[in-house]
Amino acid sequence: MTIGGKTSWAHRRLILPLCLALGDKMSSNLELGGQWVKTSIHGVEDWSENPILKAVDFGEWLLGDPSVLLIENKMHLWANEVFHGITHYIAKNETSFQRLETSVLWPGAVRPFALQEDDVVYLFYEQYEPLLFRNSKLLVKSANIPTKGSQSWKWSSPKIVLEPELEWEKINQARVGNAFVYKTAQGKWRLYYSASSVHLSDSAIDEPLYLGVAESETLQGPWKRLSKKPIEISGLQKDSQRKTIGLGSLKLLAGPTSNSPASALCSRITIDKLNRTGSTISSLRATGEFSFEIVEPELIAPQIEKKSWKKAYVYGFDTIHINQYILVYYNARNGWKGGVETIGVSRIYVGA
Numbered sequence: 001m002t003i004g005g006k007t008s009w010a011h012r013r014l015i016l017p018l019c020l021a022l023g024d025k026m027s028s029n030l031e032l033g034g035q036w037v038k039t040s041i042h043g044v045e046d047w048s049e050n051p052i053l054k055a056v057d058f059g060e061w062l063l064g065d066p067s068v069l070l071i072e073n074k075m076h077l078w079a080n081e082v083f084h085g086i087t088h089y090i091a092k093n094e095t096s097f098q099r100l101e102t103s104v105l106w107p108g109a110v111r112p113f114a115l116q117e118d119d120v121v122y123l124f125y126e127q128y129e130p131l132l133f134r135n136s137k138l139l140v141k142s143a144n145i146p147t148k149g150s151q152s153w154k155w156s157s158p159k160i161v162l163e164p165e166l167e168w169e170k171i172n173q174a175r176v177g178n179a180f181v182y183k184t185a186q187g188k189w190r191l192y193y194s195a196s197s198v199h200l201s202d203s204a205i206d207e208p209l210y211l212g213v214a215e216s217e218t219l220q221g222p223w224k225r226l227s228k229k230p231i232e233i234s235g236l237q238k239d240s241q242r243k244t245i246g247l248g249s250l251k252l253l254a255g256p257t258s259n260s261p262a263s264a265l266c267s268r269i270t271i272d273k274l275n276r277t278g279s280t281i282s283s284l285r286a287t288g289e290f291s292f293e294i295v296e297p298e299l300i301a302p303q304i305e306k307k308s309w310k311k312a313y314v315y316g317f318d319t320i321h322i323n324q325y326i327l328v329y330y331n332a333r334n335g336w337k338g339g340v341e342t343i344g345v346s347r348i349y350v351g352a
Helices: 009-013
Strands: 034-038 044-047 064-071 074-080 086-091 098-104 109-117 120-128 136-144 159-162 176-183 189-200 205-216 232-234 242-252 264-272 277-288 291-300 313-322 325-333 341-349
Touching (some): 064 325, 064 341, 074 109, 098 136
Parallel strands (some): 064 109, 064 313, 136 176, 232 291, 277 313
Antiparallel strands (some): 034 044, 044 341, 064 074, 109 120, 136 159, 176 189, 189 205, 205 242, 242 264, 264 277, 325 341
16 A cells, blocks of 8 residues: 555544454564564564664664655665765665665764655754764755656755754754654644754763753744643653653654544663663653653663664654554664664554
8 A cells, every 4th residue: 555654644544444453473474584573562563574674874873763664566765874964765664674875974964854745745853063073953855756667756955844942952062853643534734843962971872861842833934832831741750760850852653533632652872870871662641732741661672681773762753554554664773882873663553
């Protein structure tokens, strides 16, 4: 089935009931030569051949923050390196991606989010200032989907979406990024974004601190903040082993209902009782228009106890509904200082 991507949440919900439920069985994919493996969280499975993508350009140790769309029966994935911008990949299935083109050439272009509206793909991304890579702004560019048989993507010049303005958007770093954009029931475009940063000394990296929300009549803007305060997330104490010290990104799993926003996933930046920092993807439920609470704090978590591609952090992510599963693409880090970041995929069973 051809799915246009992140065009309409009502349309995306139609994808879920296409196949019969598989229950708790481990399923396999003969075409790919791998299989889905159960995790400790009920209904969550990891791909056995993770990671599925890694950085290949000279001097790069990181490929991260994947964003995915399904266009004309092919999976499209965008991800960033540090010095080589944002790369566009394509695959005929969920896991076997090949490099297609470079969508953003500039160093410091990170945390992409791709959205399709009609025959146009809009690519939101965070652009750090050159050299120091400290402060950043949120940009968007667009491209018409190439005609069948062509793979030539012609991207527009970027436009500014948001710049740091509020005091809580300028802590440690004046930055805004980690876009997630969707169309509301009222026909407006809503944007969730992260702001500021917290420094993780054991990895010598900075990760997002707060989450905010903005809205626009069009994808080209202008965007207006809907709250002068960060989004509230309660129930963080449900994780008794780790303290939350930052919030990386938030993405809804389905569109707003008639009364409230739908459930979501969020990446939490944490520190444990041994003073090791980390990050885990948690599930949320809405408690108000701009507030959420934790449901499962360790939905997709690091594997600290073993030598793993996701030993220290599980963070930048995106989701897509395919049949009876939500696929979660994310980047993870195999250690702290000197760690390498690669991309893998897990899936959440949601039933027929």
